[in-house]
Amino acid sequence: MTYKINSLEEYHQVYKQSVEKPEEFWKEQAETFEWIQPFSKVLNWDFEKPEVKWFEDGVLNITQNCLDRHVLTQGDQTAILWEPNDPNQKAQHYSYTQLLEAVCQCANGLKDRGIKKGDRVILYMPMVPALAVAVLACARIGAIHSVVFAGFSAQALCDRVDDAQASMIICSDVNHRGAKVIAVKEVVDRAMDLGCNSVETVLVYKNSTQEVNWSDDVDVWWHDIVEGQSKTCTAEPMNAEDMLFILYTSGSTGKPKGVVHTCGGYMVYTCYSFKNVFQYRPGDVYWCTADIGWITGHSYILYGPLLAGATTMMFEGVPSFPDAGRFWAICEKHKVNQFYTAPTAIRALMANGDAWPAKYDLSNLKVLGSVGEPINAEAWHWYDKHVGKGQAPIVDTWWQTETGGILISPLPGITDTKPTFASYPMPGVQAVLVDSDGNELTENNVEGLLCIKYPWPSMIRTTYGDHERCRNVYFSVFKGKYFTGDGARRDEDGRIRVIGRVDDVINVSGHRMGTAEVENAINEHPNVIESAVVGYPHAIKGQGIYAYIISAGMSLNEAFKKEIISTVVREIGPIAKPDKIQFVEGLPKTRSGKIMRRILRKIAAGDGENLGDISTLLNPEVVQSVKEGALV
Ligand code: WT7
Numbered sequence: 081m082t083y084k085i086n087s088l089e090e091y092h093q094v095y096k097q098s099v100e101k102p103e104e105f106w107k108e109q110a111e112t113f114e115w116i117q118p119f120s121k122v123l124n125w126d127f128e129k130p131e132v133k134w135f136e137d138g139v140l141n142i143t144q145n146c147l148d149r150h151v152l153t154q155g156d157q158t159a160i161l162w163e164p165n166d167p168n169q170k171a172q173h174y175s176y177t178q179l180l181e182a183v184c185q186c187a188n189g190l191k192d193r194g195i196k197k198g199d200r201v202i203l204y205m206p207m208v209p210a211l212a213v214a215v216l217a218c219a220r221i222g223a224i225h226s227v228v229f230a231g232f233s234a235q236a237l238c239d240r241v242d243d244a245q246a247s248m249i250i251c252s253d254v255n256h257r258g259a260k261v262i263a264v265k266e267v268v269d270r271a272m273d274l275g276c277n278s279v280e281t282v283l284v285y286k287n288s289t290q291e292v293n294w295s296d297d298v299d300v301w302w303h304d305i306v307e308g309q310s311k312t313c314t315a316e317p318m319n320a321e322d323m324l325f326i327l328y329t330s331g332s333t334g335k336p337k338g339v340v341h342t343c344g345g346y347m348v349y350t351c352y353s354f355k356n357v358f359q360y361r362p363g364d365v366y367w368c369t370a371d372i373g374w375i376t377g378h379s380y381i382l383y384g385p386l387l388a389g390a391t392t393m394m395f396e397g398v399p400s401f402p403d404a405g406r407f408w409a410i411c412e413k414h415k416v417n418q419f420y421t422a423p424t425a426i427r428a429l430m431a432n433g434d435a436w437p438a439k440y441d442l443s444n445l446k447v448l449g450s451v452g453e454p455i456n457a458e459a460w461h462w463y464d465k466h467v468g469k470g471q472a473p474i475v476d477t478w479w480q481t482e483t484g485g486i487l488i489s490p491l492p493g494i495t496d497t498k499p500t501f502a503s504y505p506m507p508g509v510q511a512v513l514v515d516s517d518g519n520e521l522t523e524n525n526v527e528g529l530l531c532i533k534y535p536w537p538s539m540i541r542t543t544y545g546d547h548e549r550c551r552n553v554y555f556s557v558f559k560g561k562y563f564t565g566d567g568a569r570r571d572e573d574g575r576i577r578v579i580g581r582v583d584d585v586i587n588v589s590g591h592r593m594g595t596a597e598v599e600n601a602i603n604e605h606p607n608v609i610e611s612a613v614v615g616y617p618h619a620i621k622g623q624g625i626y627a628y629i630i631s632a633g634m635s636l637n638e639a640f641k642k643e644i645i646s647t648v649v650r651e652i653g654p655i656a657k658p659d660k661i662q663f664v665e666g667l668p669k670t671r672s673g674k675i676m677r678r679i680l681r682k683i684a685a686g687d688g689e690n691l692g693d694i695s696t697l698l699n700p701e702v703v704q705s706v707k708e709g710a711l712v
Contacts, residue, residue, distance in 0.1 A: 091495050098507040105508055110348045114149050115140050116317045125535045130555045133321050134345035134537045141315035142347045143220045146386035147180040158391045162209050163410055165256040165397035184313035186217035189306040193281050197222030197316055200246040204228050206255035207396045210285045211372055212382055214250050222316035226326040229373025230255055232653040234270035240328050243338055245278040252287040258401035265292045320344025326544045327375055329481040330594040332584035338544030339481050345537030346484050353485040354384030357475050358447050359492050364417040367393040375481040376451055399425055404432035408440040420449030422590035423459050427620045430462045437466045445472045447492045452590030453622045454580055460499040478502035478578045484538025488576055501575045510534040518558040527569040531561040586615035586623050591655050601651035605644055607632050612667050612675045616684035624659035626684040636663040660711045666702035686712035
């Protein structure tokens with residue numbers, strides 16, 4: 081339900097109740113959904129194990145709540161409004177009825193190919209309605225979807241397929257992004273050559289007239305098995321704690337991990353947070369510009385809005401095509417009311433000048449959202465002034481793949497906004513700051529590490545296939561708390577400003593990357609002996625990728641840099657390309673042989689004069705030469 085609160089004072093009251101009686105609070109939220117079998121228990125939890133169970137004896141199907149429920153009351157209303165990459169192609173409207181029918185047809189097609197409850201299905205698709213249909217079709221039959229952002233390389237795709245032991249990949253023949261046509265099926269073919277032994281079917285959605293290589297053993301056309309299927313399909317009864325999806329995300333060590341979300345809690349929280357953060361009203365057009373390959377797209381293009389019965393827009397293209405006015409042209413064309421994007425996009429559009437948003441009618445915008453990284457004051461003010469015209473509150477929403485939904489955000493019209501502050505925790509979310517020993521900092525005007533000390537329904541349940549990793553990364557750093565990996569400060573009124581990661585995770589254009597992951601990719605180049613990757617402040621991307629490399633006898637020229645970049649593109653994808661590469665003779669290390677990233681971060685940020693005490697290093701002498709060669 082949407083809160084009928086309209087003042088900060090009332091927010092505090094509701095918040096207090098939600099903390100004092102959390103089970104009652106969430107029970108009330110959960111009861112607004114359709115359950116195939118109602119739950120009798122609200123919560124069971126133990127952060128030591130960790131084990132968290134919400135509504136555990138409840139049985140439901142999330143698609144019944146996203147679709148069937150709304151078909152009864154507003155079947156003709158647009159569920160998905162699709163804006164194609166090519167502005168000359170027509171937008172498409174899928175009503176709730178049409179979407180349900182399409183989902184059922186796809187679900188029946190998947191069943192015909194042997195997909196059943198619990199099977200993993202990888203989706204590697206462009207932002208076309210078929211992607212939404214395929215995600216929901218998996219959920220319809222209880223298959224676990226794992227969407228892989230279509231910008232990842234064949235190797236990265238293969239790693240995820242293998243980790244999930246997926247039995248199917250759903251992809252397109254090609255993707256259209258701006259002026260580019262990307263041969264996606266070819267990437268899948270290469271991934272299949274690299275591994276993917278668990279895959280029995282590659283289901284290909286035809287998105288062009290181009291020919292593709294075909295292997296009759298595994299490849300199947302979408303139109304051959306989906307079209308012509310029955311338009312009804314019984315929703316599989318799912319236990320609230322059955323897995324809904326896996327989404328891979330980067331950590332500070334090793335390969336990306338599969339964050340697991342479950343059916344009941346995720347449903348309750350994404351709907352609750354969507355309604356309250358965006359203050360969606362019937363008839364509004366809501367647009368989140370993310371890709372469904374990231375959690376933002378899962379929770380706030382698909383599930384949250386559809387659960388709330390909203391009209392949610394899906395955009396196939398990019399903000400710069402055909403020109404830097406595209407976002408605003410779309411807002412005008414579809415009379416967008418809520419607009420949700422990332423600071424990196426705002427900064428890039430800001431750099432193109434104020435004239436672009438000024439050309440379009442943006443008067444329908446009521447709420448502006450920001451997500452993915454800290455929004456700097458300049459971008460905040462530009463967004464407010466030139467896009468919102470001072471009339472649309474900015475919700476700076478803090479959350480993570482692991483949290484499933486927005487945990488900290490202003491509530492428009494209810495709580496105030498303050499530039500660069502994500503503000504207050506949502507009612508029901510017990511966010512705290514702790515010092516490095518884990519002591520809770522209860523005062524205001526403090527800086528600390530951001531933790532959550534009580535479960536919320538859409539929290540991570542495990543990392544797929546490796547529960548120990550989940551415990552180590554999130555629950556063992558501070559006893560009894562979920563640790564976010566972020567540092568934050570709280571102002572004198574209790575508003576939270578998230579500063580950024582305190583671990584070896586960097587945030588490049590809102591994309592999360594492990595520095596270790598980028599290093600591993602660079603090290604695949606046969607002439608690289610060792611590398612160290614850090615983030616550095618970047619005017620548009622938020623953070624850029626700075627790589628220090630020790631090479632084995634290659635001439636240190638641009639050609640070698642290009643090879644390193646293509647190695648990274650091959651191993652991970654273009655989003656992980658280093659922005660700067662510095663060849664070094666040595667890397668500063670501790671006596672135990674660990675790379676001192678603190679020093680490298682400072683040098684990359686142009687702050688090499690303030691390194692503090694370096695005398696305890698194993699090799700203090702390398703620091704000077706690293707500083708001298710710095711690319712700042
Ligand atoms: C990390 C999570 C959540 C959807 C997109 C990113 C950073 C996210 C904010 C914000 C400051 C933010 C954090 C977080 N982050 N939103 N509003 N202000 N930082 O999801 O890829 O899982 O990354 O993004 O550092 O830990 P993700």
